Amino acid sequence: MEKRRENEQTYLDSIFEKYLNAKKIFKNKEVLRHSYTPKELPHRREQIEALAHILVPVLRGETPSNVFVYGKTGTGKTVTVKFVTEELKRISRKYNVPVDVIYLNCEIVDTQYRVLANIVNHFKHESGFEVPLVGWPTDEVYAKLKQIIDAKERFVIIVLDEIDKLIKKSGDDVLYSLTRINSELKNAKVSIVGISNDLKFKDYLDPRVLSSLSEEEVVFPPYDANQLRDILMQRAQEAFYPDVLDEAVVPLCAALAAREHGDARRALDLLRVSGEIAEREGASKVTEKHVWKAQEKIEQDTMEEVIKTLPLHSKILLYAIVLLDENGELPANTGDVYAVYKELCDYMDIEPLTQRRVSDLINELDMLGIINAKVVSKGRYGRTKEIRLNVTPYKVKNIYRFDYSLQPLLTVSIARQRRLF
DNA sequence: TGTCCACTGGAAGGGAGGGCTT
DNA sequence: AAGCCCTCCCTTCCAGTGGACA
Numbered sequence: 001m002e003k004r005r006e007n008e009q010t011y012l013d014s015i016f017e018k019y020l021n022a023k024k025i026f027k028n029k030e031v032l033r034h035s036y037t038p039k040e041l042p043h044r045r046e047q048i049e050a051l052a053h054i055l056v057p058v059l060r061g062e063t064p065s066n067v068f069v070y071g072k073t074g075t076g077k078t079v080t081v082k083f084v085t086e087e088l089k090r091i092s093r094k095y096n097v098p099v100d101v102i103y104l105n106c107e108i109v110d111t112q113y114r115v116l117a118n119i120v121n122h123f124k125h126e127s128g129f130e131v132p133l134v135g136w137p138t139d140e141v142y143a144k145l146k147q148i149i150d151a152k153e154r155f156v157i158i159v160l161d162e163i164d165k166l167i168k169k170s171g172d173d174v175l176y177s178l179t180r181i182n183s184e185l186k187n188a189k190v191s192i193v194g195i196s197n198d199l200k201f202k203d204y205l206d207p208r209v210l211s212s213l214s215e216e217e218v219v220f221p222p223y224d225a226n227q228l229r230d231i232l233m234q235r236a237q238e239a240f241y242p243d244v245l246d247e248a249v250v251p252l253c254a255a256l257a258a259r260e261h262g263d264a265r266r267a268l269d270l271l272r273v274s275g276e277i278a279e280r281e282g283a284s285k286v287t288e289k290h291v292w293k294a295q296e297k298i299e300q301d302t303m304e305e306v307i308k309t310l311p312l313h314s315k316i317l318l319y320a321i322v323l324l325d326e327n328g329e330l331p332a333n334t335g336d337v338y339a340v341y342k343e344l345c346d347y348m349d350i351e352p353l354t355q356r357r358v359s360d361l362i363n364e365l366d367m368l369g370i371i372n373a374k375v376v377s378k379g380r381y382g383r384t385k386e387i388r389l390n391v392t393p394y395k396v397k398n399i400y401r402f403d404y405s406l407q408p409l410l411t412v413s414i415a416r417q418r419r420l421f
Numbered sequence: 422t423g424t425c426c427a428c429t430g431g432a433a434g435g436g437a438g439g440g441c442t443t
Numbered sequence: 444a445a446g447c448c449c450t451c452c453c454t455t456c457c458a459g460t461g462g463a464c465a
Contacts, residue, residue: 113449134449135441311452334428354454359429375429379463382427 024241025279025286031239032272034265037079037086042234043227044080050218051084058088058155059095063182063189066213070196071220074263077195078161080220085157085193098154106166112174115166116141119158123148142177146184153187163194172209179212222262228254231264232271240275246287249274253291270294303391306368307399313353314361317341319400319409321371322393333384334359348408362387 030036041048057064071077085101092099102122109118117131120141124130127148131141149156158178160166166174181190194213202210223231232250253274257267273294278286310318320340324332338355345352353361362385366373372388400406 111450132441134439135447137448353452355428356430356455357453360453363430375461377461377463378427379461380424380426380465381463382425383460383462384426384428 025244025275026239027241028239029272029275031235032268032275034268037082038235040234041076041080041083042230043223044076044220047076047080047218047220048084050216051081052087054216054218055084055088055157058099058157059092059097061097063155064157064191065215066179066192066194067216067218068194068196068214069218069220072197072222072261072263074257074261074265074267075197075220075222076264077197077220081159081161081193081195085159088157092155098152099157100154101157101159103159104161106160106162106164110166110169113138113141115160115174116145120145120148127151146181149181149188149190150185151187154189156188156190157193158190159193159195161195162197164196164198167205172205175209175213176206179209223258223264224262225251225254225258228257228262228264228267232267235268236271239271240286244275244278244285246285248288249286249291252288256291256295266298269298273297303370304395304399307370307391307396308403312350312405313358314365315400315403315406316344316348316350316409317358317361318365318370318396319406319412320344321365321387321389322396323412325389326393331386331388333378333386334362335384337362337387344409344412347412359385 031038051067051069054067055064069077069081082103085103089099089101100122102119104115104118106115109115113136114133116138117133117136120127120129120131129144129148131144163175175192175194178190178192192213202214205213229251232254236245236250250271253267253270256270257263260266270291274286274290277293277297278290281290283290307315307318317337320337320343321330321332323340323344324330324337329336334355338358341358342352362371362373365371369390371390373385375383376386377383397410400410
């Protein structure tokens with residue numbers, strides 16, 4: 001009796017002491033976030049100098065060439081461009097040259113109208129004028145844009161990040177007008193910095209736009225494991241307290257991220273999440289074990305988030321595929337999946353979409369990596385998609401469990417077996 | 422060799438939903 | 444309120460297609 005109480009007491013003490021005595025892990029976690037711009041960018045000197053060389057005419061009052069910046073995700077394109085343009089802005093003040101840098105992420109600003117409107121609105125403090133986010137005819141926004149930019153002598157550098165998204169969605173009209181705008185301006189000079197991680201997208205461009213835009217090109221090669229290690233080391237020094245990182249941690253994060261096409265973003269995430277996991281466990285050191293856990297967690301989390309935010313019909317469609325999987329009927333083709341999807345809609349009293357639309361939704365699920373959809377020809381038996389599931393049915397159901405509107409679906413598996421088979 | 426399946430994926434267009442100006 | 448305009452999501456229509464089969 002006495003002994004047991006003693007044990008319990010030690011246990012209770014240890015709950016708190018575990019955390020109390022745990023060494024703090026993070027000194028400054030912010031350093032590991034994507035948005036953080038470090039003072040130095042390791043292994044990007046070449047690209048920084050190339051960009052600086054291209055933009056330097058500004059300081060002499062000449063229009064710089066337009067630039068295309070290429071490189072896969074997490075190769076430091078955005079951060080480098082931001083770094084160089086910030087420096088340019090800083091130094092241009094010394095030379096008394098007015099420079100405006102407008103940074104637009106085309107994943108969000110993805111139409112001609114929105115690009116133009118955003119540029120106009122960048123000057124709202126100066127012009128006291130703001131274009132609504134929808135509503136105006138596009139050519140009027142363009143006219144306003146010219147008028148506002150041209151109000152005084154200056155250089156305007158427009159950075160279009162993820163420019164491929166813009167082109168794919170709304171064509172190259174915007175680029176066409178923006179690349180020719182200089183001939184219609186009297187005072188101001190505009191140049192464009194396009195950032196893309198897709199090399200193929202040049203094929204979509206009108207040759208005139210292409211030649212004007214890629215007057216200069218800067219390529220960002222992927223980081224290799226050693227370079228990633230340097231980057232992580234640099235950040236780790238600021239982010240973590242001394243000696244909390246096991247020696248193997250940074251090299252492992254670097255190696256794992258290098259395997260995924262040298263993505264520095266991924267490497268930083270890994271390092272941050274490893275630290276968080278260690279902290280939660282009350283460990284005094286971050287070890288390899290934490291990195292492996294982090295790797296798994298990141299994969300799980302992104303997939304879960306993607307499924308959670310799917311629109312209703314995509315969720316029903318995914319559930320149709322889950323049911324087929326549970327019945328051992330995968331790979332299935334579009335027709336089969338559509339039939340089950342339609343039944344599910346009936347069951348939920350929802351108007352089903354057409355097969356044409358569902359075919360697009362299948363492609364979307366494929367792009368998101370939730371399913372695998374390969375176009376195959378079965379000869380005499382037609383051409384269709386072969387559809388497979390990339391996540392476990394259990395996982396999907398678990399996510400749906402917390403979505404009230406999807407509750408009816410979860411009971412269907414049994415009903416379906418009774419009704420259809 | 423041609424046929425024909427079960428679709429694919431492009432094109433056009435409608436209409437709801439957002440927001441503007443007048 | 445009426446009249447525009449833009450975007451998103453969707454439908455309708457349809458030409459096109461890889462390859463098994465006769």
